Amino acid sequence: MDHKVKKYLFDIRESITSIEEYLGSSRDFTVYQSNKMLRRAVERELEIIGEAMNRISKLDATIKISAKHQIISMRNRVIHGYDKIDDEIIWGTIVRHLPRLKTEIKELLN
Numbered sequence: 001m002d003h004k005v006k007k008y009l010f011d012i013r014e015s016i017t018s019i020e021e022y023l024g025s026s027r028d029f030t031v032y033q034s035n036k037m038l039r040r041a042v043e044r045e046l047e048i049i050g051e052a053m054n055r056i057s058k059l060d061a062t063i064k065i066s067a068k069h070q071i072i073s074m075r076n077r078v079i080h081g082y083d084k085i086d087d088e089i090i091w092g093t094i095v096r097h098l099p100r101l102k103t104e105i106k107e108l109l110n
Contacts, residue, residue: 001108002060008052008055009052009109012052015049016098018045023038029087046078049075050072063108074093
């Protein structure tokens with residue numbers, strides 16, 4: 001595996017871990033929605049994940065990550081449509097895509 005690809009995979013793993021730490025074990029949407037600093041922190045980590053995913057795609061399109069396009073789209077939405085960010089969509093990404101992405105990144109790094 002290319003050294004740059006591996007670095008981006010590590011960046012993704014680190015951002016997923018950060019999101020998990022920010023949210024804590026309760027994973028409460030109402031807490032997330034009411035805490036601007038928490039929302040912004042999660043959004044920033046999603047930007048990093050999406051950008052790293054985009055760079056991986058450009059370096060090696062054969063790397064299989066199931067939600068690759070959705071994650072890159074989320075990054076674009078967060079960066080370019082900051083005024084239209086929907087907390088429920090972000091939360092859905094956290095709940096549906098991050099656990100699977102975490103597993104896939106772990107497998108790719110092993």
